Amino acid sequence: GDSVTQMEGPVTLSEEAFLTINCTYTATGYPSLFWYVQYPGEGLQLLLKATKADDKGSNKGFEATYRKETTSFHLEKGSVQVSDSAVYFCARTYNFNKFYFGSGTKLNVKP
Amino acid sequence: ETGVTQSPTHLIKTRGQQVTLRCSSQSGHNTVSWYQQALGQGPQFIFQYYREEENGRGNFPPRFSGLQFPNYSSELNVNALELDDSALYLCASSRDGTGNTEAFFGQGTRLTVV
Numbered sequence: 597g598d599s600v601t602q603m604e605g606p607v608t609l610s611e612e613a614f615l616t617i618n619c620t621y622t623a624t625g626y627p628s629l630f631w632y633v634q635y636p637g638e639g640l641q642l643l644l645k646a647t648k649a650d651d652k653g654s655n656k657g658f659e660a661t662y663r664k665e666t667t668s669f670h671l672e673k674g675s676v677q678v679s680d681s682a683v684y685f686c687a688r689t690y691n692f693n694k695f696y697f698g699s700g701t702k703l704n705v706k707p
Numbered sequence: 708e709t710g711v712t713q714s715p716t717h718l719i720k721t722r723g724q725q726v727t728l729r730c731s732s733q734s735g736h737n738t739v740s741w742y743q744q745a746l747g748q749g750p751q752f753i754f755q756y757y758r759e760e761e762n763g764r765g766n767f768p769p770r771f772s773g774l775q776f777p778n779y780s781s782e783l784n785v786n787a788l789e790l791d792d793s794a795l796y797l798c799a800s801s802r803d804g805t806g807n808t809e810a811f812f813g814q815g816t817r818l819t820v821v
Contacts (some may be wrong), residue, residue, distance in 0.1 A: 600749075694755055
């Protein structure tokens with residue numbers, strides 16, 4: 597069935613390291629794809645999105661490209677900071693702004 | 708700050724009780740969706756309201772019910788609470804459209820059932 601799969605965490609990196617969090621999806625049709633971030637004790641904040649194939653979403657140094665051929669939307673950042681420590685959720689829409697979310701990847705960045 | 712507010716922020720209830728959670732949508736948004744996020748999991752879709760009508764439901768039993776009011780705010784009601792209902796409940800508001808419009812999430816209500 598339709599779903600979103602993202603790499604399990606936690607991911608622990610040193611400050612200024614390169615980050616990749618993998619996300620793949622299954623879908624009929626052409627969903628929009630999103631990355632949301634959740635800081636401890638808070639709700640979800642939109643990090644970036646892409647609405648069609650080959651679109652690149654970017655925000656705060658994070659990037660992800662909508663790859664239809666590999667059904668992927670991997671999140672990358674060239675140099676992480678301690679303040680990036682959070683849980684990251686990959687999501688896709690279906691049927692009028694309803695979301696399927698992945699299970700989340702916790703990122704710990706050490707000074 | 709998304710403009711989506713949820714109340715209360717935390718709640719403790721006893722098994723078997725009933726609970727009502729509230730969500731005020733962002734100005735100009737007529738669609739509210741509710742999600743349940745269990746600890747360590749991604750949010751799961753409960754249901755969506757569009758212009759006061761239910762517009763889709765996830766895999767949740769009928770004891771989960773909702774309402775949307777003319778000002779597009781919304782309530783989530785859960786009857787006969789079970790221990791597994793303990794979770795963070797999130798609401799998201801969006802404008803109607805093709806499904807590519809952004810959804811804004813509230814901070815959530817943390818429900819603990821004891």
